[in-house]
Amino acid sequence: MRKPGLLLFFFCSLLLTGFSGSDKPYENSRFDTIDSVRFHYRVWNDQILHPRGKVLLIHGFCGSTFCWRNNYDTLVKAGYKVIAIDLPGFGYSGRDATLNQSQSNRARLIWELLKKIDGKDTTKWNIVGHSMGGGTAEAVALTNLQRTQSLTIVDGMIFIENGNVNKRVVGLVNYPIYKKILLSYTQKTYLSFNNFRRELKGTYGFLPDTVTTNGYLKPLQIEGTAETVVNLLANSKEIKPLNAEALKQIPILIIWGKKDRTIRLRNGKKLKRAVPAIELQVIPDARHMPMETHPAIFNSMLIEFLNRNNH
Numbered sequence: 001m002r003k004p005g006l007l008l009f010f011f012c013s014l015l016l017t018g019f020s021g022s023d024k025p026y027e028n029s030r031f032d033t034i035d036s037v038r039f040h041y042r043v044w045n046d047q048i049l050h051p052r053g054k055v056l057l058i059h060g061f062c063g064s065t066f067c068w069r070n071n072y073d074t075l076v077k078a079g080y081k082v083i084a085i086d087l088p089g090f091g092y093s094g095r096d097a098t099l100n101q102s103q104s105n106r107a108r109l110i111w112e113l114l115k116k117i118d119g120k121d122t123t124k125w126n127i128v129g130h131s132m133g134g135g136t137a138e139a140v141a142l143t144n145l146q147r148t149q150s151l152t153i154v155d156g157m158i159f160i161e162n163g164n165v166n167k168r169v170v171g172l173v174n175y176p177i178y179k180k181i182l183l184s185y186t187q188k189t190y191l192s193f194n195n196f197r198r199e200l201k202g203t204y205g206f207l208p209d210t211v212t213t214n215g216y217l218k219p220l221q222i223e224g225t226a227e228t229v230v231n232l233l234a235n236s237k238e239i240k241p242l243n244a245e246a247l248k249q250i251p252i253l254i255i256w257g258k259k260d261r262t263i264r265l266r267n268g269k270k271l272k273r274a275v276p277a278i279e280l281q282v283i284p285d286a287r288h289m290p291m292e293t294h295p296a297i298f299n300s301m302l303i304e305f306l307n308r309n310n311h
Helices: 006-014 072-077 103-118 132-143 167-174 176-190 193-204 210-220 225-234 244-249 265-274 295-309
Strands: 029-034 037-044 053-058 080-085 125-130 148-154 252-257 279-283
Touching (some): 029 103, 037 072, 037 103, 053 103, 053 132, 072 080, 103 132, 125 132, 125 295, 132 244, 148 295, 176 193, 176 225, 193 210, 244 265, 252 265, 252 295, 265 279, 279 295
Parallel strands (some): 053 080, 148 252, 252 279
Antiparallel strands (some): 029 037, 037 080
């Protein structure tokens, strides 16, 4: 079985980690602007007066709200208000090649967005993040524990301390000639249909169909995406120090695919050693995308955890 491509591994190893116009990508799409960053997000169960809880879904690298297509119905039926966001530079959110893409800065922007969504509602949030978005979800929880009901990390790019920016890599990527080469490769090769389909095969464990591949690729074809991808390496300096030990204040679930070759299970185990109260659930036959490839067992794990921690 082919291992994930070099570029995907490169990004996952080194990171801490515009859509414009009036057309809505989905019936429940919404847009809002935070600090000049245009966010696209989707909302389910918005009209319920007393939801069981509120859930925020954060996708991973090169993903979008599309990643959660096998999960939100289960959450909705269980009575949760659900919001799935597109991180800046991905999905149908805006593109800005100068934005600081550190986990702590993403967390800041997300809380500003949630404040606008909440209005006077003081109900706490259940934060769920996958892969790169798992590190973002961790940062979201750590930057506002008082507003966080629980945290769920799925095969995540997690940290004990969020200071692991590789300065040599940042300097190399910002060197004009190397930045130009990486940008060209991302545009012409990495984001091509055939290559991206192979990348998905590495994370799924099987070759995805055309519909699934295009579901990922459609928003990635928006102008400025390649620049955003390169900027993830060039501009990710943390704005706030964070330490995972503070997570002991909230309920935490980690779900991991045992056969994940992109971000290996040992990373989840490392975080659990740092915060022993964490619940670690392993899906034996899953790789990097258990919420997509094993939705039944994934959804049952997530719902059981959420129900137990939302009364």
